[in-house]
Amino acid sequence: MTKNKKKKLLDSKDYIPHLAYDSVIFGFNGTQLKILVLEYHNTNFFALPGGFVKRDENLDDAVKRGLRERTGLDNIYLEQFHTFGSLSRSEPKIMRKILKESDFDLKENYWMFDRFISVAYYALINYDEVNPQPDELSDSINWYAIDELPPLMMDHQEIVEKALQVLRDNLERKLVGMKLLPPKFTMKQLQQVYEAILGEKLRRTSFQRKILALDILQRHEKLFQGKAHKAPFLYSFN
Amino acid sequence: MTKNKKKKLLDSKDYIPHLAYDSVIFGFNGTQLKILVLEYHNTNFFALPGGFVKRDENLDDAVKRGLRERTGLDNIYLEQFHTFGSLSRSEPKIMRKILKESDFDLKENYWMFDRFISVAYYALINYDEVNPQPDELSDSINWYAIDELPPLMMDHQEIVEKALQVLRDNLERKLVGMKLLPPKFTMKQLQQVYEAILGEKLRRTSFQRKILALDILQRHEKLFQGKAHKAPFLYSFN
DNA sequence: TTATTATTGTCTCATTTTGTTACAATAATA
DNA sequence: TATTATTGTAACAAAATGAGACAATAATAA
Secondary structure (H helix, E strand, C coil): CCHHHCECCCCHHHEEEEEEEEEEEEEECCCCEEEEEEEECCCCCEECCEEEEECCCCHHHHHHHHHHHHHCCCCCEEEEEEEECCHHHCCHHHHHHHHHHCCECCCCCHHHHCCCEEEEEEEECCHHHCCCCCCCCEEEEEEEECCCCCCECCCHHHHHHHHHHHHHHHHHHCCCHHHHCCCEEEHHHHHHHHHHHHCCCCCHHHHHHHHHHHCCEEEEEECCCCCCCCCCEEEEEC | CCHHHCECCCCHHHEEEEEEEEEEEEEECCCCEEEEEEEECCCCCEECCEEEEECCCCHHHHHHHHHHHHHCCCCCEEEEEEEECCHHHCCHHHHHHHHHHCCECCCCCHHHHCCCEEEEEEEECCHHHCCCCCCCCEEEEEEEECCCCCCECCCHHHHHHHHHHHHHHHHHHCCCHHHHCCCCEEHHHHHHHHHHHHCCCCCHHHHHHHHHHHCCEEEEEECCCCCCCCCCEEEEEC
């Protein structure tokens, strides 16, 4: 490797020290609930997409910026759910290895080995319209089913579990299920989202009656799937 | 004032910069839901009790430390509910005035005029066993009913509203009502706590049936209040 | 001692919500 | 034209909740 390859990743004077965010980005492929997980170059470290907050930037905006860079999407449904601030969660050795394997200068990036408090957000996106982009440090970013995750580094497994817990609580309270679907969807698709999030089967007729009684869905034309049975209606939310 | 009176409040090298916490400490006086609000010396600034996180201290522990100092209580029910990170929430002029009016050195305490991200917690305590203590900067710390708060500085009103919103959501999900009462309480007291938090009257018979059906309360001896009617049972939780 | 009063604990019945089964409608295929 | 799988909705049962009624009882007044 050449000498001038060793460079600065982010300038510490632009960012709030000790503060990071992590995002649990949920998608639904029709069957399984998935999240985006990235892998750092040559390390076998799997992690949630995260980032830092600029000194002149709102916390929420920093997270939106990171999501935009990774998914190309704007106006994503985003919810802050917890801030992780234990001492033990920071592991400078891991950060050191990540930077080293991507040929970044360890001295210039020294602030990244400090202790970090991380504000965690979850995002709900339409799986189909996303082509995830890795960042400078990452080999890849890929969808993983929530029950088939690779071993995540540091406390990221705990962050995912908390996200899922809060998402379940918010499913009925905030009617957030449809954020994981395209604008028009069938009742069956919506039920499958609910089932994937709750991790249990639901009764078709009760589910349908309950959702329709909420009076929040608009009914549109039928969807002809080319299958040998009655075609379902399409619905939209808002 | 003498020269050596101007002093350092907290040493910046001991604390994580840009990071604070604020706490919404709820109590119940038998009728009203109240919170602790402090007033800074000679400023007419009312604020939530807050503080900073030491560099070698867990975030949760910093908050517990602050609560202990102010209430003398340990093992308080405490829940993190949101992190406030907008740029506009920081108002260095206000911090400057607070320090100045308490005769602290403005140069030595310069780090306090920076932008701060604040992690907010709410606490539920037994009103009766607390004798709140003001800190070095504060004139007083007092209970205020949540619908009779003085004008709070910066974004503290917003923090209180969010706390109340989350507390309402958690009332049934986490059964936190009894955390605001002494170890033994009557059904009526518990109902009054629920009513104060929800801000609405509840039906006595339905409430009693529902709570008892949860099967989480132990029934004890009767409480003879010296009133001309049947004496209620006392209950405890855990 | 005995009525009076206010509140408590529990019961009953009405109403609403949810669980469960049933069945006709229908889009594609044999 | 019959068959198949799925959909939309109706019908009834079961459970949860709302609303009222009432007897029990702790202190007070008569």
